[in-house]
Amino acid sequence: MKYFNKLLSKKHLFFLLISFTFSFSLFAQKYDTVIKNGRIIDGSGNPWFSADVGIKNGQITFIGFIQASDATKVIDAKNQIVCPGFIDVHTHVEDAIQKLPTADNFIYDGVTSIITGNCGSSEVNLAKFFDELKQIKLSVNLGSLIGHNSVRRYVMKNVFRDPTAKEQTQMEALVEQAMKDGAVGLATGLIYIPGTYSKTPEVVGLAKVASSYGGIYASHIRDEASKVKEAINEAINIGREAHIPVEISHFKISSKPLWGQSNVTLDLVEKARLEGIDVNIDQYPYTASSTNMGTMLPSWALADGDSLVHIRLTDPETRKKIREEMLKGLKADNRKNFDYAFVARYRADSTLNGKNITEINKLLGRKLNMETEADLIMDMVDKGGAQMIFHKMSEEDVARILQYPFTMIASDAGVIQFNRNVPHPRGYGSNARVLGVYVREKNVLRLEDAVRRMTSLPAQRFRIDNRGLIRTGYAADIVIFDENKITDKATFEKPHAYSEGIDAVLVNGVAVLENGKHTGLKSGEIIYGKGKVN
Missing domain, CATH: 3.20.20.140 (Metal-dependent hydrolases)
Structure with a gap:
């Protein structure tokens, strides 16, 4: 009996040591990245709260207070907003x-x-x-x-x-x-x-x-x-x-x-x-919206391939019918011309990019009326069309x-x-x-x-x-931004400008934007639908 109790106590001690070692390893777990000093907006609609975020293997593994020494990399959020990507x-x-x-x-x-x-x-x-x-x-x-x-x-x-x-x-x-x-x-x-x-x-x-x-x-x-x-x-x-x-x-x-x-x-x-x-x-x-110029024509005119579209756009009677439908739609919208339609990308002549149809019509020395503007649109479609911006x-x-x-x-x-x-x-x-x-x-x-x-x-x-x-347990897709500075800088006149006020962006735990600059890293994954068959 004494031998059995002694053996039991040894086994008990063995399991206690294993349990202690496991608990210590959890306590001393190193995070790949910790985001400290942030105000978390968790994405649910609930109010922000202060906490650190621990990330390991691309996932969020802890939310709360974390020692900086527990992380390989520390990102100081500086009291900015930390939210899901x-x-x-x-x-x-x-x-x-x-x-x-x-x-x-x-x-x-x-x-x-x-x-x-x-x-x-x-x-x-x-x-x-x-x-x-x-x-x-x-x-x-x-x-x-x-x-x-x-x-x-x-x-x-x-x-x-x-x-x-x-x-x-x-x-x-x-x-x-x-x-x-x-x-x-x-x-x-x-x-x-x-x-x-x-x-x-x-x-x-x-x-x-x-x-x-x-x-x-x-x-x-x-x-x-x-x-x-x-x-x-x-x-x-x-x-x-x-x-x-x-x-x-x-x-x-x-x-x-x-x-x-x-x-x-x-x-x-x-x-x-x-x-x-x-x-x-x-x-x-x-x-304003943006789409292709072809939407300005009746859809029947664009059927059956480019060669037949070209025939319709160059045949006088068919062209007249298309023009009439275009002008009918313009008048129904209480407009006198197509000045709401701006060219974003026109491969046939990039010098027209950024100009509206009325401006282009005038630039080409054509008559200033809705009929000639409709003809201009048909001519541009016949030359390959354009990506447009519509202020409507x-x-x-x-x-x-x-x-x-x-x-x-x-x-x-x-x-x-x-x-x-x-x-x-x-x-x-x-x-x-x-x-x-x-x-x-x-x-x-x-x-x-x-x-x-x-x-x-x-x-x-x-x-x-x-x-x-x-x-x-969620993927560590995270954005850190200053809610007092975040601003869109792109305009219709000068669209090529990145947003400002976003300090960091993490995709699957990897900083692809850090200190406001793209790192060039590529950590994205494919998002598959529920019906995916392996």
């Missing part, structure tokens, strides 16, 4: 991210994760796209939607007709494969060809496939001007029929006669939510939409090459503008709520489980 749910980076993988314009604006493939335009083979990006590595995390326009064009080209049953099945199969490859949902651009040629049932069929794999439906709706209410209702109806969450992209009113009616359009969203339909919206905080919204509507509690902040931008062309400033300063103008200067939003709209709300909407909050 911003998630930009509406971007278009397919054509440039491979050449500009450091995504500087996004990083300098505090963005750590982006969702691309919006407005119906995406890579069709997402598995190949993701593999390519993993090889070159990015400074931001990236997820993608599968674009309806891209899928339709792949199967049907740019034809102006309904799909056959076989074609519908082919499109649904492509959407299914994309969801299995990790798409976060389906995106439509119903104002663009060939998506504008589709009817609602076609989109519902594709949305049902995305829904079955846990995706969402994000839509550039069919009309954001005179028929905006009908277009919103169509998006809601697709959500209702396909049983899929709906995201209405860059929510706005682009019709001058309807300025001030954002309360009506927001009410449509609110009523849908009360009905039980999961609808959210996103917005960029500017009174009111500040009243922008502010009211921003105040809606389920509005997310998005840039609707791509990766921008610095000092090239005259792009929309939203690509440089959307988040900083909200925090500087609409929080600090205009008091439209509280700081904590603005951060929520940039972090946990988009993470919830796009079903990104481990980002969007300062929480233990």
Whole structure:
């Protein structure tokens, strides 16, 4: 018995020593990085609080008081705001991210994760796209939607007709494969060809496939001007029929006669939510949009490929019909000319970048009337078209939409090459503008709520489980900024300017922006949708 007790005490001592050693190792755990002296806004909408943040292996592992000696690297937040990295749910980076993988314009604006493939335009083979990006590595995390326009064009080209049953099945199969490859949902651009040629049932069929794999439906709706209410209702109806969450992209009113009616359009969203339909919206905080010049022409004129478009634009009778429709739309918007439309990028003649259609018409010595301006637009489209900026919204509507509690902040931008062309400033300063103008200067939003709209709300909407909050176990995507200095510097006249007031940006625990400067590091990951099949 004495021998047994002695043996038991030795075993007990052995386990006590193991337990003590384990506890000591936890106590003495070294963090890769500790952020000290910050005021944390955790992304939930709750008020800020003082705490340190410990990071190890790309994750947040502790929030509280941490000894500086416990960390390999210490970042002094200097009493600035420490919050989750911003998630930009509406971007278009397919054509440039491979050449500009450091995504500087996004990083300098505090963005750590982006969702691309919006407005119906995406890579069709997402598995190949993701593999390519993993090889070159990015400074931001990236997820993608599968674009309806891209899928339709792949199967049907740019034809102006309904799909056959076989074609519908082919499109649904492509959407299914994309969801299995990790798409976060389906995106439509119903104002663009060939998506504008589709009817609602076609989109519902594709949305049902995305829904079955846990995706969402994000839509550039069919009309954001005179028929905006009908277009919103169509998006809601697709959500209702396909049983899929709906995201209405860059929510706005682009019709001058309807300025001030954002309360009506927001009410449509609110009523849908009360009905039980999961609808959210996103917005960029500017009174101008940006898209291609082709949207200024009736969509039927752009069908069936460039050669037929050229024939229509040069045939006198067809050209006259196109002009009449363009002028009818202009007059319906209570405008006398196209001076609201500025050229951002025109490959045929870059000297016209930054000028509006009326200015260009005058510069070319043409008659100063809306008819010749419409002809100028057709001529430019025939030469390849242009990326445009359209000043067509009111500040009243922008502010009211921003105040809606389920509005997310998005840039609707791509990766921008610095000092090239005259792009929309939203690509440089959307988040900083909200925090500087609409929080600090205009008091439209509280700081904590603005951060929520940039972090946990988009993470919830796009079903990104481990980002969007300062929480233990979450990815260490973090932004440190001075709420008294954060400012968007980009303007419409001089758009190439990075935001100021953001001191540091961490992506998966790695400082890609430090002391206000991009480090060149690329620690981003691919964000896969719920339907990903390994």
